[in-house]
Amino acid sequence: MTRFDADSPKERRKLFAEAVTAHRTRASPFLTVEVEHDPDVDGEDSPAPWVQFADQTFNMDVTEEELECAKSLLSEFPEFRIDQMESPEEAEGTNLRIIARSDANRLAAFVDRVFTDVYGRDEDYCAWVAAV
Template identity: 70%
Template sequence: MTRFEADTPRERRKLFADAVVAHRNRGSAFLTIEADRNPDIDGEGPGPWIQFAEETFNMDVTDEELDRLKDLLSEFPDFRIDQLESPDEAEGTNIKITARSDANRLAGFADRVFQAVYDRDDDYNAWVCAI
């Protein structure tokens, strides 16, 4: 892979799909995608991130984001929440979603998570930070 950043829906999905393929080909532990930080949404914290490993997405969400994620999953019936963990010291929930699919479908899901769950605009900027 030579590109690590994209800011249009088509380019982001291509980037994410390429990252999934690279992750699988390299047998890496996981891949991480991050989106721009939006101070109006994220406050002073970092922007949202998604990790993918083997057949599992991992992400942190607030209660409102969790509701939006559950709504989004109705568009991806072959994906399912396998684990919800809300430690007392954390302000949100860590979620693991099993997603057995091809790279393009996984990329489409990741892009929709940033938009539908994390409330990013259509032109948000995303990076593949680790493969």
């Protein structure tokens, strides 16, 4: 893997698939994908969204509205399922864990759709693989 960011759907999915492959090859603890903070979408005080993948599980933090969008997206990925949802009293959202046993390209497509469908990013958003 030689590049770490992409800003078109085709290039992002290729980047994400390469990151999944690198993660699996290296047996790294996890891989993390991040996007830039967008105050118009995320709100002024909220952090930028991220998606982490490890042990065939996606991990992400979502608001109540984003959780509903994630559940809707999962209907298009029937091989994925919600494994755990935690909503600590001191947190404003839910930590969502999704079991995802699939090939790198299918996982990459899911990550891309999470950022557009769940986190409300435009089709030309830029994503970074922050950790592999």
